[in-house]
């Protein structure tokens with residue numbers, strides 16, 4: 001786990017950034033004190049073990065050359081551990097003093113710098129949810145979004161641009177790295193050349209390498225935490241402070257998903273790679289209107305950050321159902337590893353058998369015997385590996401299958417508000433790119449992860465058993481190599497996040513262009529769409545190229561360290577063989593174990609890197625996975641009564657999350673009696689369609705309630721509720737299926753027959769045109785019904801409603817997009833539907849002629865019901881409606897006169913009764 005990972009872990013158990021910082025400092029500081037004490041304690045213990053020679057050896061030690069490594073004393077170990085306990089904290093102190101980021105100062109924006117010494121942050125933070133709580137929205141839906149931030153107190157100190165804090169911090173980290181590596185190499189050389197008189201001493205000395213690596217790790221973590229800038233803290237937007245940073249050219253704003261311009265810079269969270277562009281930081285309503293955020297019906301949610309551990313743990317927990325297969329694979333894997341661990345032993349033995357003993361004799365029978373055992377182990381190992389890898393492949397493939405299916409389900413159950421703020425191309429990207437990236441290491445290396453871990457531990461033990469001296473020498477580079485890979489992994493994770501964002505952007509562009517291909521062609525925008533797609537992909541390519549260079553550089557650096565270790569082993573191992581302390585076979589065995597361990601280690605390092613990278617994909621997937629919708633399909637009671645269709649809106653307030661400033665419904669009251677037809681009229685944008693959407697419970701009111709047969713909507717199972725509705729909207733969406741499949745869409749198999757479909761189509765006046773198609777009801781209608789006309793699409797939609805026989809029918813301007821002939825046909829079908837169904841009907845219309853026959857007409861304006869009554873009642877009321885009717889009649893009269901004067905056919909029905917125009921002329 002990297003330092004950032006540890007800090008994130010500590011932060012996840014605290015409520016505010018201030019508390020998180022204090023906890024981190026306290027915990028890491030304590031661990032460091034303990035580790036340094038252990039370090040000194042072990043060296044001191046080693047000195048005590050050699051106490052009998054202490055007096056002499058100290059004098060020996062000081063008088064001898066510093067390059068003479070054959071000293072009997074281990075006093076230098078103690079001196080070095082004390083030196084570490086002084087220099088490492090000193091370096092951390094210097095790093096924190098000169099490497100701390102300059103606090104963000106904002107000149108133009110209304111913002112506040114978080115100050116540890118004031119209580120401001122806790123005030124701001126008091127209503128922010130715990131980071132892990134995905135079920136709560138980040139904002140109060142009815143509170144007006146505001147960040148209420150004030151200007152900072154003072155200007156930042158001027159600094160030489162070359163010697164920036166991050167430069168100082170980098171220098172300190174580099175010195176720490178060099179110092180620790182040098183000390184480790186020195187200690188490795190010392191231990192390998194030391195003659196030990198007891199067994200505990202080598203253990204104590206070898207532990208030094210462990211302490212060095214641990215202390216360096218915690219010092220780095222502490223330095224990161226101490227240099228963490230006091231930044232701009234917007235608890236409602238992000239749970240950590242963010243910092244203004246230049247040169248984030250390849251980054252994307254996590255709120256509006258626009259690309260950040262490098263020259264401008266952006267606000268960045270150093271803990272979890274959250275970026276926010278300058279524009280978003282200025283928006284007051286940024287927390288509600290940001291696109292592609294995780295959100296529910298009640299507001300924006302925070303996304304989870306995923307460490308390697310949680311990622312792997314969760315992926316495995318998903319494989320719970322594969323218990324037996326996994327157990328079998330693990331057993332075979334254990335056998336494979338054990339047999340693999342035995343092989344080098346026999347290789348060494350075989351080599352020793354071909355070396356003649358003191359009398360010049362060869363042990364031929366022993367030689368044949370060892371070769372036989374070697375062969376047997378090898379064959380068994382091959383068999384184990386074949387079976388376990390097949391089993392693991394099977395498990396990982398099933399895992400991918402389950403993850404894809406579940407994720408698609410999780411996406412579909414999200415609230416409609418989520419889809420309002422998210423582009424479908426990005427969701428497709430989650431289902432494909434993010435899942436692929438997340439599953440890549442698991443799919444390709446679940447088995448190799450475990451086998452390498454086995455080999456690493458086994459190889460390590462065998463190495464120490466064979467020769468702790470050589471092991472000590474060999475292990476001095478492990479810490480530095482680990483550090484370098486960790487640095488690269490974190491960097492690569494960021495690049496991969498950018499790559500995913502660019503791919504998602506590309507997907508979004510492609511899916512929009514493809515779904516609107518006719519508009520693209522009509523406007524001749526093919527080239528600009530291609531350019532936009534190229535640009536998004538180019539960003540991904542740039543990030544990929546950077547990643548490849550980083551990988552190459554890290555590989556080269558660590559390979560040199562590794563090669564150096566190999567040379568050291570050969571040199572000292574050869575010396576030991578020449579001194580008679582080791583046989584040739586033992587040296588070969590050690591080398592084989594070392595290679596085995598080293599390979600396993602490098603494979604693991606690669607895997608950890610790819611896990612860290614893939615965590616970027618996993619974050620996206622798990623965030624969506626954990627996001628329980630506010631209108632949860634699992635909540636509420638089933639509808640167990642005979643629904644009649646009495647609906648009531650009581651003081652309903654509503655605004656869309658993406659436009660919180662636009663109050664669409666405010667205190668709306670409306671009663672819709674069972675079996676009646678209620679027409680909704682009003683100006684465009686007045687909220688009629690919103691009412692229809694609320695009837696389908698796409699959104700819950702921000703205030704007030706909706707009831708059906710006296711029961712609150714929110715107490716009912718949403719799927720159950722929707723099953724009582726039939727809808728025909730202005731833009732009917734058809735699926736790329738057959739006509740019959742489209743008519744029966746949403747019906748459970750077995751609840752209808754083909755004859756029912758034909759009957760429904762006949763009633764909807766669709767049978768004639770369907771019959772004329774070559775394949776009749778089996779004709780595929782194309783994506784979004786592109787192979788049928790608008791009027792035909794509407795009639796298929798009406799046939800759907802006829803077949804469904806709903807209790808409540810919602811007609812949302814079902815004829816408004818049609819030409820005259822189609823309008824008449826569709827209107828006839830609708831009239832028949834209303835007459836035959838006996839259902840409660842709510843119809844939205846732009847034409848007075850469509851609603852005149854309704855039992856009740858509601859005039860909706862400014863989010864309220866302005867007038868309610870039948871056509872006659874409203875005409876008598878002498879209000880808006882009657883004025884509209886009068887205006888319409890006058891207009892109609894004028895038009896007829898005009899047409900007659902022009903010699904046109906006065907029978908033509910025009911859109912002259914368009915309510916919008918009449919209301920606007922009011």
Ligand SMILES: Nc1ncnc2c1ncn2[C@@H]1O[C@H](COP(=O)(O)OP(=O)(O)OP(=O)(O)O)[C@@H](O)[C@H]1O
Nearest residue numbers: 420656658659664683684685686687688689690691
């Ligand atoms: N998903 C959405 N997100 C944000 N605002 C929306 C959304 N859908 C609609 N609006 C806005 O809400 C208001 C009401 O829209 P609605 O579609 O209910 O009006 P309408 O009365 O049906 O209009 P029309 O007669 O033109 O269809 C409009 O100002 C519209 O711009």
